[in-house]
Structure formats: structure tokens, C-alpha cells
Amino acid sequence: MYDSKYSAVSEEHKKFLMNNKRKNSAIGLSRFIILILLFFLWETAASKEWIDPFIMSQPSRIIKTIVIMSKDGSLFMHTGITVYETIIGFVSGTVIGTLVAIALWWSDFLAKVLDPYLVVLNALPKTALGPIILVWIGGTTKSIVVMALLLSIVVTIINVFTGFSNCDEDKIKLLKTFGANKRQILRKVVFPAGIPTIISTLKINVGLSLVGVIVGEFLVSKAGLGHLIIYGGQVFKMDLVMTSVLILAIVAAILYLSVLWIEKKVLKMM
Amino acid sequence: MEKVVEIIDVSMNYHTLDGETKAIQKLNLEVLNGEFVSVVGPSGCGKSTLLSLISGILRPSAGKILINGKEVQGPSASVGYMLQKDHLFEWRTIAKNITIGLEIQGKLNKETQASIEKLLKEYGLYEFRNHYPRQLSGGMRQRAALIRTLATKPDILLLDEPFSALDYQTRIAISEEVWLILKKERKTAILVTHDLAEAISMSDRIMVLSKRPAEIKSIHEISLTCSNKTPITCREAPEFRFYFPTIWKELDVHV
Ligand SMILES: Nc1ncnc2c1ncn2[C@@H]1O[C@H](COP(=O)(O)OP(=O)(O)O)[C@@H](O)[C@H]1O
Ligand SMILES: [Mg+2]
Numbered sequence: 160m161y162d163s164k165y166s167a168v169s170e171e172h173k174k175f176l177m178n179n180k181r182k183n184s185a186i187g188l189s190r191f192i193i194l195i196l197l198f199f200l201w202e203t204a205a206s207k208e209w210i211d212p213f214i215m216s217q218p219s220r221i222i223k224t225i226v227i228m229s230k231d232g233s234l235f236m237h238t239g240i241t242v243y244e245t246i247i248g249f250v251s252g253t254v255i256g257t258l259v260a261i262a263l264w265w266s267d268f269l270a271k272v273l274d275p276y277l278v279v280l281n282a283l284p285k286t287a288l289g290p291i292i293l294v295w296i297g298g299t300t301k302s303i304v305v306m307a308l309l310l311s312i313v314v315t316i317i318n319v320f321t322g323f324s325n326c327d328e329d330k331i332k333l334l335k336t337f338g339a340n341k342r343q344i345l346r347k348v349v350f351p352a353g354i355p356t357i358i359s360t361l362k363i364n365v366g367l368s369l370v371g372v373i374v375g376e377f378l379v380s381k382a383g384l385g386h387l388i389i390y391g392g393q394v395f396k397m398d399l400v401m402t403s404v405l406i407l408a409i410v411a412a413i414l415y416l417s418v419l420w421i422e423k424k425v426l427k428m429m
Numbered sequence: 430m431e432k433v434v435e436i437i438d439v440s441m442n443y444h445t446l447d448g449e450t451k452a453i454q455k456l457n458l459e460v461l462n463g464e465f466v467s468v469v470g471p472s473g474c475g476k477s478t479l480l481s482l483i484s485g486i487l488r489p490s491a492g493k494i495l496i497n498g499k500e501v502q503g504p505s506a507s508v509g510y511m512l513q514k515d516h517l518f519e520w521r522t523i524a525k526n527i528t529i530g531l532e533i534q535g536k537l538n539k540e541t542q543a544s545i546e547k548l549l550k551e552y553g554l555y556e557f558r559n560h561y562p563r564q565l566s567g568g569m570r571q572r573a574a575l576i577r578t579l580a581t582k583p584d585i586l587l588l589d590e591p592f593s594a595l596d597y598q599t600r601i602a603i604s605e606e607v608w609l610i611l612k613k614e615r616k617t618a619i620l621v622t623h624d625l626a627e628a629i630s631m632s633d634r635i636m637v638l639s640k641r642p643a644e645i646k647s648i649h650e651i652s653l654t655c656s657n658k659t660p661i662t663c664r665e666a667p668e669f670r671f672y673f674p675t676i677w678k679e680l681d682v683h684v
Contacts, residue, residue: 338533
């Protein structure tokens with residue numbers, strides 16, 4: 160914010176803003192150049208046969224794959240499935256995790272009893288449970304979503320519960336002086352004060368759910384980017400593998416940025 | 430004048446795994462209608478505990494507390510509590526912050542809304558009713574906190590170091606304002622403070638507590654000769670210089 164006493168921005172401040180802008184565009188440009196350079200190097204190395212394009216693939220081959228897969232629509236189908244499963248996974252992980260956190264906040268006894276279980280579950284690599292889920296639920300989308308949910312739910316419970324527990328005691332005391340009951344304390348202060356924590360958990364969950372979905376798709380292997388990667392690897396179509404990984408990176412970035420955007424909107428509304 | 434608060438042989442012990450803390454021991458006190466009483470004492474002696482007991486959010490280990498002749502069983506609408514910080518909720522507008530007590534007590538209706546509007550207008554917050562707390566200065570926030578307390582129409586106000594988070598000048602200005610509001614609304618007030626000058630300038634009586642467990646060490650009736658009595662003019666009163674060292678000695682401060 161600039162000093163409101165001056166109706167116009169001073170020369171000095173203009174200069175500062177200009178400098179800042181210049182620095183930012185330099186950073187952006189450098190990032191772009193690195194990306195171009197990497198792809199260029201990769202392309203050249205493959206064409207000159209410094210590396211084996213059959214194993215390492217090649218940007219031009221990736222583009223070709225993207226074009227072919229766009230034409231027959233399979234690219235959008237597989238990407239769509241992965242995105243869909245991820246969103247279902249992390250939304251349900253966040254919602255169910257938050258509900259469990261509320262239960263734990265409500266009952267101190269329950270929280271104490273479940274504490275060691277949560278610690279162990281949190282430390283356990285959830286992907287190890289993949290085969291079990293596959294056997295129990297079967298090789299369907301359901302298994303994949305459950306995998307995504309499993310990855311995000313424990314972190315959600317722990318983080319959100321910690322957020323609720325850290326609610327300012329004096330704010331709770333204030334409501335108590337008005338005669339508030341436990342439900343009112345939850346609704347009027349503990350939950351709204353915990354919303355920023357829930358949203359920051361969402362940011363972690365989107366990444367974790369994506370891990371869960373990809374592992375799930377590896378195991379179920381019917382559709383989705385995870386399936387393309389596994390399938391491409393098995394039949395040695397490295398172009399397909401690299402294309403899928405590239406798309407996955409873009410999907411991950413877009414999902415993360417969307418959550419950031421939601422966070423900004425919600426925090427502004429508060 | 431009738432007694433509004435009666436504290437009879439009240440003791441309070443806290444129990445934690447580290448042991449037992451005797452916070453208050455056999456304390457007796459009566460506060461009359463419309464009176465302004467201050468409580469001073471060394472830090473950690475049990476002042477906040479005493480207010481929590483009067484407000485009903487804590488139950489005493491022994492003894493009883495009567496408000497308007499009835500024993501305190503829990504929080505009641507007749508007692509309002511103001512804490513050290515304003516604790517306005519950042520996600521609510523000033524107007525919504527002020528109605529929180531009424532919301533909780535299920536008393537939010539046209540009539541109470543209208544009386545809140547009146548309070549907001551009267552105390553210069555009406556234009557800020559749709560602002561968020563972070564947009565207000567410290568003094569204004571504390572004023573909003575006072576209106577939030579007054580909104581549920583308590584007869585008795587408990588003030589737990591309500592000005593200590595403010596800078597010196599704002600503190601003097603706000604304490605003057607709060608005092609005038611409380612007198613105008615004819616409220617009984619119990620103020621906990623560590624600022625002796627503040628206590629002398631605002632109170633009808635000052636109660637000095639001993640070190641923990643708190644007992645009453647002495648009670649001082651304050652009568653200051655000043656025309657147009659308000660806390661700021663009272664600071665000029667000749668007796669001010671008498672009370673200050675007398676009570677200071679009793680506080681027994683060692684650094
Ligand atoms: N919830 C609690 N559990 C255990 N001990 C407490 C609790 N609240 C206060 N105490 C102890 O009781 C004593 C009095 O506290 P308090 O009433 O807050 O003092 P003051 O307001 O005079 O500074 C302190 O020694 C404090 O540590
Ligand atoms: Mg205190």
C-alpha cells in the first residue's frame with residue numbers, strides 16, 4: 160500500500176515498482192528458458208542417437224502421441240478418469256477426515272483412545288494396503304477411490320484435530336460466559352477458526368490423493384493415466400509412458416493451483 | 430442499596446496431575462447495586478479465577494455465590510464478562526460479533542436487533558457495523574467488545590484487565606469511555622486490574638487480595654473530591670496521592 164497522503168505515486172515508488180516488475184519477468188523468463196532448453200537437449204540427444212529414443216523417448220514423439228491420442232479421444236478419457244478419481248478421493252478424504260476430527264474434538268476420551276492407532280496408521284505406507292483393498296473391493300474404480308481416500312484421510316484427521324484443539328481457549332471461554340453449549344462452541348468458534356487448517360490440509364490432500372489414484376490404477380489397470388504408464392511400461396511403449404507422465408505433471412499442477420485459488424477465495428470471504 | 434453479588438466463604442482449588450493449586454481461600458465479598466469495585470493483587474493470586482466463579486463458568490470447591498439473591502448454578506444472562514483481549518472473531522463483521530451472545534442465548538429477534546442498533550449508534554460504531562475487526566483500531570475493537578457484552582443486557586459486568594492490551598493513551602481514553610457507559614447504563618461492575626491508578630480513578634471500592642491462595646487483605650473505600658466525577662478528572666483529585674501509596678504498600682510488590 161502506498162501512502163494515501165500523495166494523490167499520485169511518487170517517482171521513487173514508481174521506480175521501485177518498475178524494478179520489482181523487471182525482476183519478476185526475469186525470473187519467469189529464466190524458468191521458461193530452462194524448460195525449452197531441457198526439451199531441446201532431449202530432442203537433439205535423441206535425434207543424434209546420443210541416447211536411445213526407444214528407451215528414452217523424445218519430445219517430438221511425445222507430441223505425436225498426444226496428437227494421435229487426442230484424435231481418438233483416449234487422452235481425454237484417461238486424463239478425465241484420473242482427475243475424477245482424484246477429486247472424489249480428496250474431497251471425501253477431507254470431508255470424512257474432518258468429521259472424524261470433530262468426533263475426536265468432541266470426545267476427549269475417544270481422542271486419547273485412538274491416538275496410538277492414528278500415529279501408527281500415519282506412519283504406515285498406505286500404498287502397502289493396495290493389494291488388500293483390491294481383494295476386498297475388487298478391481299473397480301471404487302478400489303482406486305478408496306486408495307486415494309486412505310492416503311489423505313489420516314493426515315486430515317490429525318491436522319484438523321490439531322487445528323481444532325489449538326483454538327484459542329479464551330475465545331471458547333468468551334462463548335461459555337454467554338452460556339454456550341458444546342455444539343454451539345463447535346459451530347460458532349472451533350469450526351470457523353479451523354477452516355484455514357482444513358484448507359491447508361486440502362493442499363496436502365490433493366497431492367496425496369493423486370498418489371493413491373496412480374497406485375490404484377497401477378493395480379487395477381483398466382483406465383486412467385496410471386494404467387497408461389503401467390501398460391506402456393509392460394509393452395515397452397516409452398512414448399506412451401513419457402506422455403502420460405507429462406500429462407500427469409500438468410494435471411497435478413492444475414489441481415494444486417485450483418486448491419490454492421479456492422483457498423484464496425475462502426480466506427478472503429472470511 | 431441491595432446487594433447484587435454475595436460471595437460467601439468461597440474456596441477454589443484446581444486439580445492437575447502436577448498437584449493441587451489452592452487459588453482462593455474462604456473469600457467473602459458483597460457488591461452493591463450500581464457499585465464499581467476493583468480487585469487488585471499480585472499476579473497469579475486468583476483474580477481471574479474469582480471472576481470465572483462469579484460468572485458461573487467455574488464452580489467453587491466450597492462456599493457459595495449469590496447473584497441477586499440466587500445461587501449461581503452456571504452462566505446466566507445477568508452477568509457479562511469482558512476479557513483482556515477483545516476476542517472479536519475475525520470471520521464475523523462487527524455487527525455479527527456483537528450479536529453472538531444473543532445468538533447463543535437464542536434471543537436474536539427484531540427487538541434485540543433494534544436495541545443493538547441503538548447501542549451501535551450511541552457509541553459511534555454504527556458506520557463500522559459491516560467492517561471486519563481487523564479494519565478497526567484497538568480502542569474501537571475494545572468498544573465493540575463492550576457492546577457485545579452489553580448486548581445481552583447483563584446487570585453485572587466482570588472486567589478482567591480489559592485495557593491491558595492497549596497502549597497507554599488509548600487505555601486512559603477507553604477506560605474513561607467504558608466507565609461513562611457503565612454509569613449511564615447503571616451497571617454494577619467488578620474490575621480486575623494491575624494498574625493501581627486505573628483502579629483508584631474508576632472505583633467506589635478497591636479490594637486488595639493477598640498472594641495465592643487469595644484472601645481479602647484489605648478493602649478501601651475511595652472518595653475523591655472532584656467536580657464532574659469521571660476517571661480522568663479523578664486523577665487530579667488531591668486524595669489520589671493519598672490512596673496510591675497506601676494501597677501500593679499493601680500490594681507488597683518486590684522486584
Ligand atoms: N485451569 C487451571 N488449572 C490449574 N491451575 C490453574 C488454572 N487456572 C488458573 N490456575 C492457577 O491458579 C492460580 C490463579 O490463577 P488466576 O486466577 O488466573 O490468577 P490471576 O488472574 O490473579 O493472575 C495460578 O497459580 C494459576 O496457575
Ligand atoms: Mg488473570
